Amino acid sequence: MLVQKYFQSERFVPDKDMDACGLFGVMNISGKRFGGEMAINAIKNMKVRGSGLGGGFAIYGLYPDYKDYYALHIMYQNKNLNAKRRVEAFLKEHFYMVYDEEIPTNPDITLFSPPIVWRYFVAPQKKNEELAVPDDEYVVSRVMYLNTNVDDAYVFSSGKDVGVFKGVGFPEEIADYFMLDRLYQGYIWTVHSRFPTNTPGWWGGAHPFNILDWTVVHNGEISSYGTNRRFLEMHNYYCTLFTDTEVLAYAVDLLMRRQGLPIEVVSKIFAPPMWDAIEHMKESDQKLYTTLRMTYAPLLMNGPFTVIIAHHDEMIGLTDRIRLRPITAGAKEDFVFLSSEEAAIRAVCPDLELAWTPPGGEPVVVRLNSKDHLLSVNKSI
């Protein structure tokens, strides 16, 4: 437990970040890869939603040549080479490394205190008793170890065929810095622009937040943070960034990957219907929703939030149950968009076929080779 390990009392656990944000996500539901132009331009259109203290991108379908290997994006703060040596020694011990390189950056772009960012393509190197541990669990625990034990090293992303690029600056500056529009393609792009209110920029604190192939971009302040964090600690997720987004990402990982619940159920855990509404449901639903709320009460995400969660084959948008933060969805042919503002979608796709606003607690689920996202259209406001 985090408290046990690092702090004499919970009292010393740092405060969480508070921020407001702009979000955007776009997915091609037939799985066709495309460049970053739409994502970059859309988030630029919502400039006022960020303050230049954090921006980032998650891209799925990023490394088709290495798609069977975990792609670790690791940053070394203050260009701490000692941290890099420690991390690499650790990686050598626990993984087979097939390829590694520094992530190329554009030297013409000046950003606030950029770290070294390196990528490693690895496969788990399990020993004896670890053979029974599933790969994903193995990787998660090693990532947790690096994040909590090696100063100045921080794992940006750790999934297969997915990568996160983030840092301190406006998202378009981050895109320029990592040359995203020139170098990369993917079938899902999610973007985040950050407006923190209580922390100076830190590269690791930018979004998207990632664990394995799950990424989360999030706008809002979760008032239930303390309750959520404590529950997740019981399941061995240690929050090291102290952001709402981290809590959401771990909760998603716990519920969807480890417990195998589909997003339709998970969204009803994060943003459950009111008891008043449950009372008026048919009996089987009553039982389901009552049990969900009862069991997962500590994972109710209370307070304003909008979140775009993505993993392979899926991109999901969700707002809190009383809809205190905005989200809009749009679609044109094979492209489906999720955004804090409709204007940003229209800026990059002027001939949009459909735009709708899902109600609080109702997920928009965009799935590969399916039209599931349309399910939320007739519930829209």
Add this chain to the structure above:
Amino acid sequence: MYSYLLPEFMIERLENRCIRCRVCERQCANKVHEYDGELDKLFSTEENCVGCQRCVVLCPTNALYVRPRVSDYRPNSSWTRDKMQNLKKQAETGGVILTGSGNDKPYRIYWDHLVLNASQVTNPSIDPLREPMELKTFLGRKPDTLKINFDEGEVKIESELHPNVPINTPIVFSAMSYGAISYQAYKSLAIAAKEFGTLFNTGEGGLPVHMRKEFGNNTIVQCASGRFGVDPEYLNSARIIEIKIGQGAKPGIGGHLPGEKVSDDIAQTRMIPRGTDALSPAPQHDIYSIEDLSMLIYALKEATNYEKPVSVKIAAVHNVAAIASGIVRAGADIVAIDGLRGGTGAAPLATRDNVGIPLELALAAVDKRLRQEGIRHKCSILAAGGIRCSADVIKAIALGADAVYVGTAALVAMGCTLCHKCYTGKCNWGICTQDPYLTKRLNPEISSKKLINLLKGWSHEIQEMLGGMGINAIESLRGNREHLRGVGLEEWELNVLGVKGAGE
């Protein structure tokens, strides 16, 4: 009567207001007031006065004042007046000094050193008059995970679930037995719990048979060391079963209901002969260790077909966290922790005032320990002992409680003025007595309304404060110490509470 004791109260009667109606004389069970027909005048025996203020509020002309008597021995910080008076009483009797109600010593009340958060700008506060604000709480063991099956679009829960009891507000009436309190007071609690959708606790006095059908669904029945009133029907009529190990007001000792109080009805409910003392031993004599507790927990579960959560109530003592963890592992679905300021009908003064630890610290320690061991979801925590207002409730929940027990607050709502003489059986308010002349002063229809108003008022206040924090469901505050800050506390206290100091 004791000799050479200073009266605790002085009674001032404004003669020009007194109309000789003799209400004071009739109302006082302690025989303080006496009318002299020849002189047409009322006289007072101040030594008998307990300061309950019944005569004062019933005097139609406001002619009476009852105040603590100022005259005192020579001031002495060590040998205070009550220490000396108690010594004198003991010198005459050689007995144990008794008292009632809760600890009145100036131990730090942590609630008064904790302040709550509110939303400003970065997230909106929520107005409970316009938006839903949910207080519904479930008491019982929660599963580790839910197995859910998807069958042709229908979602079905596969996991076996433990029994859980929903309550509409996180406030439950704590254990006060029929016998300790009057039938009228007991029934008022039952009516209020039923009406508001929460629970009341029978204490060790059993549940009268005629009340089982009507109020069983809102009842926590106790199985305590005397086993009074326990039979299968009693257990099965309830919603929750509570094993009472200890009580905050008197950790480590049992109970004693004097034979004079054991009337026909009480005798029948407790299943003992009329007029016999009802003695509850200090320990449960079939529980001398944690595995014994486990056996009783499962015996009770067997007896009720695993349909009811079993709670274990303990007094907050030094290693309460480890004990609570053991209790959860022994199979309890609810752990009730009763703190230093918990009330009682009768307890030795020395025990009440000196044994146990404050609820706030115990609660924080238990919640933290159960989380560290990954078993917090396996039980609900009920916090008891010194919850005085809605703010205390909400702070208790932020420190990790699922719900709170209120005892003294409910009694005060019914009329109690905390005179601390519950053990005398002369309660002028008709609450803590079996004297029919006194108990008829309490009308359950009226006093249950007062209790409902208490629940209603507190719930509204909790909703306001929750909304202010930007939270619209009480479960999102549970254990959420981020919404608390300490003021005027020592470093070690903040550490135990797991709460930052204000401004930190």
